[in-house]
Amino acid sequence: MEAPGLPTHLTSLLEADRIIVRQDCIPKSKERCSILNTYEVFANDSNDKWKSILNFEEQSSWKSRVFCCSARPFWMRGWTHDETVLLMHRPYGCPASTDTCLPHRLEVKLPDDTPLGSIVRTFGCCESAFRILDAEGTPRLLLKGSCMASNWCLDFVFKIYSVKGGRSIGRIIREWREDCDVFYMAFPRDLHVVMKLLVMSSSVLIDYMYFDSGC
Numbered sequence: 680m681e682a683p684g685l686p687t688h689l690t691s692l693l694e695a696d697r698i699i700v701r702q703d704c705i706p707k708s709k710e711r712c713s714i715l716n717t718y719e720v721f722a723n724d725s726n727d728k729w730k731s732i733l734n735f736e737e738q739s740s741w742k743s744r745v746f747c748c749s750a751r752p753f754w755m756r757g758w759t760h761d762e763t764v765l766l767m768h769r770p771y772g773c774p775a776s777t778d779t780c781l782p783h784r785l786e787v788k789l790p791d792d793t794p795l796g797s798i799v800r801t802f803g804c805c806e807s808a809f810r811i812l813d814a815e816g817t818p819r820l821l822l823k824g825s826c827m828a829s830n831w832c833l834d835f836v837f838k839i840y841s842v843k844g845g846r847s848i849g850r851i852i853r854e855w856r857e858d859c860d861v862f863y864m865a866f867p868r869d870l871h872v873v874m875k876l877l878v879m880s881s882s883v884l885i886d887y888m889y890f891d892s893g894c
């Protein structure tokens with residue numbers, strides 16, 4: 680798997696083995712459907728020093744937030760130092776979790792339209808599961824959590840599995856807070872940088888699917 684030409688600001692992920700994605704806190708006084716979600720991303724380096732590497736901001740219509748709520752389609756712009764370095768697109772996904780519905784997915788690409796891959800929700804009766812696909816649509820990683828993912832008042836863990844070896848290589852921990860969510864990710868330092876970006880992006884889809892309060 681080859682890496683595309685990543686923007687300079689994203690190459691810092693080469694040394695990272697942990698990432699934090701923190702949702703900006705939402706004022707209780709504002710109507711939920713009037714708010715566009717925003718996130719800040721932090722990563723460590725080989726010396727375990729942390730720095731902010733990226734910010735995400737939702738781009739969606741007011742109508743989609745009112746009528747589609749947490750299933751709404753959106754674009755998410757990733758930027759740093761006023762430069763757009765990453766784009767995420769979520770098409771509309773069926774709110775019902777059945778294998779006959781349009782699956783929830785998140786497509787990730789560079790600003791020049793170069794695809795990096797996608798995250799796709801897979802149907803399961805007793806677990807919350809996602810496949811991480813590369814730019815060619817080949818499954819590379821699996822994310823698995825229990826069916827209790829939508830319990831807002833608990834921390835929740837998604838384990839990261841390698842499709843090739845079937846072993847657990849890391850995890851995503853969603854820490855519950857009353858007014859915002861925080862996701863902690865850990866994976867091997869030598870994991871391909873594109874896979875790190877896709878694991879990071881998966882936290883956004885997970886947040887919308889299970890923990891977004893909607894309108």
